[in-house]
Amino acid sequence: MTLNGLSKADQAHQHVLKGITSGQYKPGDRLVLSSIANELGMSVVPVREAIRRLQTDNLVTFERNVGATVTGIDxxxxxxxxxxxxxxxxxxxxxxxxxxxxxxxxxxxxxxxxxxxxxxxxxxxxxxxxxxxxxxxxxxxxxxxxxxxxxxxxxxxxxxxxxxxxxxxxxxxxxxxxxxxxxxxxxxxxxxxxxxxxxxxxxxxxxxxxxxxxxxxxxxxxxx
Amino acid sequence: MTLNGLSKADQAHQHVLKGITSGQYKPGDRLVLSSIANELGMSVVPVREAIRRLQTDNLVTFERNVGATVTGIDxxxxxxxxxxxxxxxxxxxxxxxxxxxxxxxxxxxxxxxxxxxxxxxxxxxxxxxxxxxxxxxxxxxxxxxxxxxxxxxxxxxxxxxxxxxxxxxxxxxxxxxxxxxxxxxxxxxxxxxxxxxxxxxxxxxxxxxxxxxxxxxxxxxxxx
DNA sequence: TTCGGTAAGATCGTATACGATCTGTACTAA
DNA sequence: TTAGTACAGATCGTATACGATCTTACCGAA
Incomplete structure (x- = not known):
């Protein structure tokens, strides 16, 4: 929790952001909530919040009931x-x-x-x-x-x-x-x-x- | 749900955004998740998501484990x-x-x-x-x-x-x-x-x- | 009186559970 | 063969539950 003073939502946000900017997640890649949650050892709730934040910055594209993908190169x-x-x-x-x-x-x-x-x-x-x-x-x-x-x-x-x-x-x-x-x-x-x-x-x-x-x-x- | 094609999170987002821009929620006002959830007849989860989105736009100030307030006049x-x-x-x-x-x-x-x-x-x-x-x-x-x-x-x-x-x-x-x-x-x-x-x-x-x-x-x- | 500590209330943070929706596939009928 | 339908799997959306943390008020000791 207070391991580093960051909430899990923040951890997830940093993780995915880094994944995108580092190229680990490439444009077009799907970002499945449950998968990322497993990777980070947390539930989907904080991950979901992180993804939505990234959406505001246009880093991921989110489609209702379908999921998130890394915003494509265009x-x-x-x-x-x-x-x-x-x-x-x-x-x-x-x-x-x-x-x-x-x-x-x-x-x-x-x-x-x-x-x-x-x-x-x-x-x-x-x-x-x-x-x-x-x-x-x-x-x-x-x-x-x-x-x-x-x-x-x-x-x-x-x-x-x-x-x-x-x-x-x-x-x-x-x-x-x-x-x-x-x-x-x-x-x-x-x-x-x-x-x-x-x-x-x-x-x-x-x-x-x-x-x-x-x-x-x-x-x-x-x-x- | 599909009442208007908007998810509850979107409804909450619009509601709070309108509340802030219209002056119903004044600068410094606390935005308590559970209260807003009750007002809108939904659980806190979508409301929480909406608040975090508004935070990205600097419309609300969020403090960990304390809560959100409408960003003050300054x-x-x-x-x-x-x-x-x-x-x-x-x-x-x-x-x-x-x-x-x-x-x-x-x-x-x-x-x-x-x-x-x-x-x-x-x-x-x-x-x-x-x-x-x-x-x-x-x-x-x-x-x-x-x-x-x-x-x-x-x-x-x-x-x-x-x-x-x-x-x-x-x-x-x-x-x-x-x-x-x-x-x-x-x-x-x-x-x-x-x-x-x-x-x-x-x-x-x-x-x-x-x-x-x-x-x-x-x-x-x-x-x- | 004043300071420090403790307990209670309020509120947030996250996990779990389940219903809703989408997507793809297999099967049936023309 | 092909179009349409129905079913199954994957994934999202939200509700509920409970533990974590902060704030406040109260109380006792110096």
Whole structure:
């Protein structure tokens, strides 16, 4: 119970969330309440609650009397998520820019350097994506609006669930991304205007989206 | 059951949501599972699920082993919500602008005219707020990104819950709002640039926020 | 008086049980 | 063969029951 201070419902929520973002549960997989309950050694009631919570975040699709499935990968859904993320990340970056300390700036440059080095080796999309989130999270250190920060995290979770991290499908996008990161840091260091930083950060994400969509359009020319 | 095609959990969700947005349940009110279950003639299980869903939307605050309360009114929370709303409403307005038909534009002008007429009579904040949402919703008719539209609705629900609709506390803001609406419509009709429309719509909301915060600072000079 | 502890009431957290609904399959009739 | 039906299995939806936890009020000791 108080083993870790978490209710069983919370445990179930974390378990399934981790399962989805880690790829253990893949898009389209069914999430059967009783099975998960057995896995975790609890009854279905807390599991049910956890699943419904994930539904609110659009991580699972729930059909009455049928069951839950991990929300499927779908270019349209991907586009919705990326656009939303561009919006909230862009604004967050601009909002946090004046609050970024020199120390944080150094840390961010270090992370981006790690990313740059990754480009030379055998490219590892997973690791690259992880560093990418770390980079942006560092810039959001002193976020003045927790609601918006929460939306950023929800977007990231959703992307992880979709497994269509841009870098997985369009690795050629990675070098551009690193360059844009540096540009972003320069703007912040120079104390650029709010709207300038916002536009840069927003476009940073939108560029990734368009790279993926172009890629997808070429791969599936039939689907209009 | 299939009385209306809704599960009991959904019924409970709608009931409590309506109770909160309508003001029947006021901020700080306790939401006791068993009481609500009795009211609705069902067991606590569906009610519990409904409450947890509302928690995800920050409409209720849930404390372990203690219970749920309607999220309280708090200038900080208000600020968070308004800022988030400014962000998503502003972007939505710009995104939808090219899709707004002449017919919709006329409808929006009609709604704004109703609002203008309200200014002369005994001012009714509730009605004014309702028309205000109708106005903006009309502009979002063909919203290309349902995720973002969803965020707008969540923000509206939250504001309704907080009952600190700006117009209730700062009625003097209402005339400015009507003027800004007209300016917004002109921009849309003229096919103004994306960023111009976005900035106008965003500031429209932010102005309301600042009007309230100024008002509050004057009323409570001690709490900085 | 005041502090600490204990017991009672209220409420939540979860397990279990069972009815409701969906899905797929096998069987029958045309 | 094929369409339709009926049955069985799987899974969800909800009610009920009970243990866990919090809050409060009361009481005794310093």
């Amino acid at each position: 270019p349209i859904e991907y586009q919705y998520t990326m656009e939303t993320l561009a919006l909230v990340e862009g604004y967050s970056t601009a909002l946090c820019a004046p609050l970024v300390t020199a120390q944080t700036l150094t840390k961010a440059r270090g992370i981006n350097q790690q990313m740059r080095e990754l480009l030379n080796e055998e490219f590892a999309p997973e690791l690259f994506t992880e560093l990418n989130e770390k980079f942006h999270l560092a810039l959001f250190e002193h976020h003045p609006n927790p609601h918006i920060l929460d939306l950023v995290h929800r977007g990231w979770n959703r992307l992880a669930a979709l497994r269509s991290t841009t870098f997985t499908f369009v690795p050629s996008r990675a070098p551009d991304s690193v360059v844009e990161h540096d540009e972003l840091l320069d703007l912040i260091a120079d104390g650029a205007e709010f709207l300038v930083i916002e536009a840069a950060a927003r476009n940073h994400r939108l560029n990734a989206m368009h790279a993926y969509l172009d890629h997808h359009a070429k791969a599936n020319p039939k689907s209009f | 200038p900080i929370e208000y600020q968070y919500t308004m800022e988030t709303l400014a962000l998503v409403e502003g972007y939505s307005t710009a995104l939808c602008a090219p899709l707004v038909t002449a017919q919709t534009l006329t409808k929006a002008r009609g709604i704004n005219q109703q609002m203008r007429e309200l200014l002369n009579e005994e001012f009714a904040p509730e009605l004014f707020t309702e028309l205000n949402e109708k106005f903006h919703l009309a502009l979002f008719e063909h919203h290309p990104n349902p995720h973002i539209l969803d965020l707008v609705h969540r923000g509206w629900n939250r504001l309704a819950a907080l009952r600190s609709t700006t117009f209730t506390f700062v009625p003097s803001r209402a005339p400015d709002s009507v003027v800004e609406h007209d300016e917004l419509l002109d921009l849309i009709a003229d096919g103004a640039e994306f960023l111009v429309i976005e900035a106008a719509a965003r500031n429209h909301r932010l102005n309301a926020m600042h009007a309230y915060l100024d008002h509050h600072a004057k009323a409570n000079p001690k709490s900085f």
